[in-house]
Amino acid sequence: MLQIKNLYKVFNKGTVNENVLFNNFNLKVEEGDFISIIGSNGAGKSTLLNIVSGNIDLTEGSIILNGSEISRLPEYKRTKQIGRVFQNPSLGVSPNMTILENMSMAYNKGKKFNFSFAINKNNINMFKETLSKLNIGLENKLHNKVGLLSGGQRQALSLIMAVMAKPKLLLLDEHTAAIDPKTSEIIMDITSDIVEKNKITTLMVTHNLNDAIKMGNRLIMIHKGQVVMDIRGNEKKNLTADKLLDEFKKLENAISDSVLFA
Numbered sequence: 001m002l003q004i005k006n007l008y009k010v011f012n013k014g015t016v017n018e019n020v021l022f023n024n025f026n027l028k029v030e031e032g033d034f035i036s037i038i039g040s041n042g043a044g045k046s047t048l049l050n051i052v053s054g055n056i057d058l059t060e061g062s063i064i065l066n067g068s069e070i071s072r073l074p075e076y077k078r079t080k081q082i083g084r085v086f087q088n089p090s091l092g093v094s095p096n097m098t099i100l101e102n103m104s105m106a107y108n109k110g111k112k113f114n115f116s117f118a119i120n121k122n123n124i125n126m127f128k129e130t131l132s133k134l135n136i137g138l139e140n141k142l143h144n145k146v147g148l149l150s151g152g153q154r155q156a157l158s159l160i161m162a163v164m165a166k167p168k169l170l171l172l173d174e175h176t177a178a179i180d181p182k183t184s185e186i187i188m189d190i191t192s193d194i195v196e197k198n199k200i201t202t203l204m205v206t207h208n209l210n211d212a213i214k215m216g217n218r219l220i221m222i223h224k225g226q227v228v229m230d231i232r233g234n235e236k237k238n239l240t241a242d243k244l245l246d247e248f249k250k251l252e253n254a255i256s257d258s259v260l261f262a
């Protein structure tokens with residue numbers, strides 16, 4: 001359903017700061033895959049999601065979503081097909097608008113006549129019902145400005161909003177990293193529910209190895225612009241955070257060896 005082919009991405013080409021992040025990176029994502037993406041700082045995880053969403057241009061290569069080449073489509077043309085939740089709880093929502101206005105905008109996203117701010121009264125009950133399933137009381141705060149909500153409440157709302165327009169793909173970029181551990185657990189449960197109910201193909205970047213193991217059907221580790229681990233099914237279920245840490249250590253040793261013996 002999503003194919004990233006021969007991706008090449010270089011930042012600051014031809015300068016002293018030239019950084020070749022991806023050199024012939026390939027990834028095939030199957031319909032319904034929920035992939036946890038891990039990798040050390042600077043491995044390129046966020047950039048990968050940004051390239052898929054169109055927020056950052058690729059240098060060379062191809063991105064195919066449901067059979068269509070999208071790598072040259074501008075970001076705004078991909079938003080109907082791709083939902084996103086960011087690490088920063090303020091990014092997925094408009095803080096100066098109410099919950100109702102935010103949800104209405106998300107619901108109308110990509111529709112032909114996009115009267116984003118016109119709230120269809122028939123939808124209010126549907127929005128309330130959706131929120132009440134979260135079990136965090138947001139359904140009683142429809143007229144509250146989103147800027148007054150906690151980070152966790154905003155991330156829950158962002159998740160709901162990200163899938164309202166029924167995108168084909170959901171991109172989660174460390175979406176629980178900025179919230180406390182207990183709320184983070186709730187958001188992860190909500191994430192599982194939403195992904196399952198909407199049967200939406202999902203890529204989730206996380207630094208939390210336990211979440212990476214627990215969530216989804218597949219786990220990949222990115223290192224030096226390549227997929228160095230791609231695990232699914234039972235093999236993934238049998239993973240432990242310790243095993244993953246060992247893998248990280250092996251990669252780090254390989255780097256220091258290559259520097260040592262260069």
Ligand SMILES: Nc1ncnc2c1ncn2[C@@H]1O[C@H](COP(=O)(O)OP(=O)(O)OP(=O)(O)O)[C@@H](O)[C@H]1O
Nearest residue numbers: 011012019021039040041042043044045046047048
């Ligand atoms: N717009 C940009 N211009 C120049 N370099 C960039 C830009 N965006 C990202 N980079 C570089 O690309 C590399 C990968 O960054 P990225 O944020 O994708 O890594 P990451 O794996 O998500 O890291 P982290 O886990 O720390 O969030 C870093 O070296 C970063 O400095």
